[in-house]
Amino acid sequence: PANVAPVAVFTSAVSGLSVSVDGSGSSDADGSIASYAWDFGDGGTGAGATASHAFAAAGTYTVRLTVTDNGGAAATTTAEVTVAAPVEPPAGQLFADAFGRTVASGWGSADVGGAWTLRTGANRFAVADGVGRITMPGSSTVNVDSAVIDSTSTSFTGEFAVDKINDAMYIGLIARRVGDDQYMVRIRTAADGSARLNVLRGGSTAVGAAVETGVVIEPGAKYLFRVDTKTAAGVTTISAKVWKDGTPEPGWQVERTNNVAGLQAPGSVGVYAFVPNAATRVPVTLTFDNLQVVNPDSVVVPPVDPPVDPPANVAPVAVFTSAVSGLSVSVDGSGSSDADGSIASYAWDFGDGGTGAGATASHAFAAAGTYTVRLTVTDNGGAAATTTAEVTVAAPVEPPAGQLFADAFGRTVASGWGSADVGGAWTLRTGANRFAVADGVGRITMPGSSTVNVDSAVIDSTSTSFTGEFAVDKINDAMYIGLIARRVGDDQYMVRIRTAADGSARLNVLRGGSTAVGAAVETGVVIEPGAKYLFRVDTKTAAGVTTISAKVWKDGTPEPGWQVERTNNVAGLQAPGSVGVYAFVPNAATRVPVTLTFDNLQVNALP
Missing domain, CATH: 2.60.120.200 (Jelly Rolls)
Structure with a gap:
């Protein structure tokens, strides 16, 4: 029988100016693929089922794969790839992760600073919905570290939330890990969520006493943290604080010093968590977001603009329409407006001692005549405006006798x-x-x-x-x-x-x-x-x-x-x-x- 031509397919993955391609999904119905030839669209070529290539400049390139089967028949497919130079992190930024990707098992690679390293099973970790997620049963411990950060002066910041609170549950912020040793700021929750803060060296050696923070960890709420670690003259200082999102940032809640020589070198940061065996509210899901490490000594702090007084409240505009039926009038002030806010209240004076409230109102007069109806509207800033209009009412005309x-x-x-x-x-x-x-x-x-x-x-x-x-x-x-x-x-x-x-x-x-x-x-x-x-x-x-x-x-x-x-x-x-x-x-x-x-x-x- 005649040789059946192969089918060429490939996938691609871009990282900065580089692309990795994989043609192993190509197939041959009556034989096998004998060779793979890559043309990267800028003069670069490659061979083999997988290949990679670094482009000299950003742009969109047409990558071509030609596969040849064991009978000499060939097939070609193309796809465009777009590459761009990696964005340089801001001055002083050493590590950053906003968790904008999706990873089913593990945490993948941070936006700046390389891949995360898991020190416990990957099945506890995932990235989805803009957060790094950790899921834990009772009696479990997890650890995850960044790559080594090339500085001994770091400020580690981020956000976390937890869906359940148990007594003696730990959330750890690893300030510096060098080899098998580390400094960790550990948050210990009580059954009511009140948080105690401590600095540990290694897994359990306290560097000073624990302190009560006055912060209560609530299920589902977001909390911010900052851990600064600085080594100078043979001494390392660890300072930490934690506070609820939306509340003022406090001063340092704990500050400790230590002089262990092995921890005076650059190391990684990371997070740790522990759910005790006695925990009844399980599984516990802990999420992290916007993790960042900067060198506080090299960050340029922009000048703070002086506070600007808020603009003066603009008074509302009062308008209304009216409709008369016999001795009654219906009024509608819903056309009133406020340029910088909203109408908070409507007050009606019908000119005969009668009053009303609300955007619409109605009133029955006791006698025929012309009355001045007054509407006063007040906006959400307390400013008021008034308008008036005359209405003429008369008793309904009875039809003639018969x-x-x-x-x-x-x-x-x-x-x-x-x-x-x-x-x-x-x-x-x-x-x-x-x-x-x-x-x-x-x-x-x-x-x-x-x-x-x-x-x-x-x-x-x-x-x-x-x-x-x-x-x-x-x-x-x-x-x-x-x-x-x-x-x-x-x-x-x-x-x-x-x-x-x-x-x-x-x-x-x-x-x-x-x-x-x-x-x-x-x-x-x-x-x-x-x-x-x-x-x-x-x-x-x-x-x-x-x-x-x-x-x-x-x-x-x-x-x-x-x-x-x-x-x-x-x-x-x-x-x-x-x-x-x-x-x-x-x-x-x-x-x-x-x-x-x-x-x-x-x-x-x-x-």
């Missing part, structure tokens, strides 16, 4: 008819997009082959006179304008105006949607586009009989007598019901869309 329903359409409604002036909300029985209120009329807009219905709320009378005005902008043959005299449930009495092509109007009374109550009549009225027409429909029930009387006439002409009068004895329509309007534009209509308007609709009780 008036049951009225609508002059003085509002604006984009879709639908909203609520009448007297009598409640209109109910649409067809799509709201055909209805609107504007310019003082209720408007209905209709294409060809369309029907609309709109009803009032139920009117509590069986003896009513329904009056109003209407106009239409176009006339079509067999177009209907309906005046609903009474609607109860799904049944109704309707007076229907039918227009001929020339606008002549025929009047009829219908029960339901199409059942005539008597014959249609010619009114002698001609409906003209744009002209205003008046109507009156009286509906009266007595002794089991309902009488419907109707007339329509052009505005400016004498009101005629009844043009149609009909009686009907359907029991279901002898109860109070709603009034309304109806319209129909036939499919054959050519003058479309048709706009029909109504105004000054009113229902009054008949004697």
Whole structure:
């Protein structure tokens, strides 16, 4: 069979200006890889399954791997690598680790200063979520050291937190380790978390007495530490402090000197922990972050700027809107603002002795009149601002005697008819997009082959006179304008105006949607586009009989007598019901869309 070409793949890892590559994942389905040839994109080459290369300058390079199998077939793959010169640590910085990497077992290598060395099992250590983590059962000890730091004058700082507190639990900060000997600052927790500090040489030899720090270690809280170690004239001084994050940094809590010659050389720093056998709150997770070692003698301390007085508090701005309904007013001050903070309180004075609080408020006045409403807002810095506005309230106007329903359409409604002036909300029985209120009329807009219905709320009378005005902008043959005299449930009495092509109007009374109550009549009225027409429909029930009387006439002409009068004895329509309007534009209509308007609709009780 023909030789199958190999598959070339590789991975890369960058460190500063250097790259390490590994092509051992390449494969050959019918044989083996005989050779690996690397081209690093800057003229450098290499051979073998793994290789490394140092670039002369920072940049992005295309690395090419060519593998050849034992049958002579070759395959090539490329990948870009980006290298950069390592960032030099700040002046005086000897070691630093912010734990920004992820390591499943162990602590890996610090950001500055090389790899961590574990003196106990790696499975207790991990790096994740920006911290170096140590997890410990009861009766366990852990140690981890940095590489040797080339100075005998060091300041070791960092942060730690612990998730559980046990009595006689130790957290150790290794100030200097040389060979098998060390100086360690040891924090011993009591059962209540109170921390005692001591300096040890080796594992357990105290250098002076332990001291109470006054610090209480709380589960989950962050604590800061600083351990300075300085050797001069054959004497090493170890100074230490620990404090809770967010509290002032204290002075040195413990200072000790020692003259052991073997510990006067440069060494490593590190951390140590011990959980006793008697511990009941286990496992214990201890985390470290932002560990750093600097030479305090070579750190340039920048000058401290003099304190700057905080800017003066800017006063807030008070604004409000108001809405009147009868003798009541609703106010809203939520538009008030504070440029450098927030509004802390709102105080309302309604000008009649009444007060209120909060961004919004309402108040009922005892009498009609004009009142000065005052809003005072106070910001979170204590500054206040005031604004005033006059509101005029009046007792709601009672409808005239006998008036049951009225609508002059003085509002604006984009879709639908909203609520009448007297009598409640209109109910649409067809799509709201055909209805609107504007310019003082209720408007209905209709294409060809369309029907609309709109009803009032139920009117509590069986003896009513329904009056109003209407106009239409176009006339079509067999177009209907309906005046609903009474609607109860799904049944109704309707007076229907039918227009001929020339606008002549025929009047009829219908029960339901199409059942005539008597014959249609010619009114002698001609409906003209744009002209205003008046109507009156009286509906009266007595002794089991309902009488419907109707007339329509052009505005400016004498009101005629009844043009149609009909009686009907359907029991279901002898109860109070709603009034309304109806319209129909036939499919054959050519003058479309048709706009029909109504105004000054009113229902009054008949004697």
